[in-house]
Amino acid sequence: MSLVEQLAATNAAYPGGLEAYVLKARRLLADSASGTNPFEGYTPSVPSGEDLLYGDEEYQGMEALGSAVRLGVEIRRECVS
Numbered sequence: 001m002s003l004v005e006q007l008a009a010t011n012a013a014y015p016g017g018l019e020a021y022v023l024k025a026r027r028l029l030a031d032s033a034s035g036t037n038p039f040e041g042y043t044p045s046v047p048s049g050e051d052l053l054y055g056d057e058e059y060q061g062m063e064a065l066g067s068a069v070r071l072g073v074e075i076r077r078e079c080v081s
Contacts, residue, residue, distance in 0.1 A: 050062065
């Protein structure tokens with residue numbers, strides 16, 4: 001893919017195109033240089049989730065479910081161990 005084709009694809013894929021990308025990048029760089037913290041006022045926290053053991057049956061089931069979701073395949077919960 002040529003550079004022009006890559007730029008056209010990126011322009012089409014980014015909301016607002018490359019112009020919006022450049023404007024946002026400049027704003028973020030300016031904010032960073034001035035010490036602006038975009039996360040000011042937020043408190044970090046650990047999200048709730050599952051504690052899986054790599055490779056066990058539950059892990060394998062979750063991997064299968066995640067792969068199916070990524071591929072847009074519907075899996076009935078009772079089919080996943």
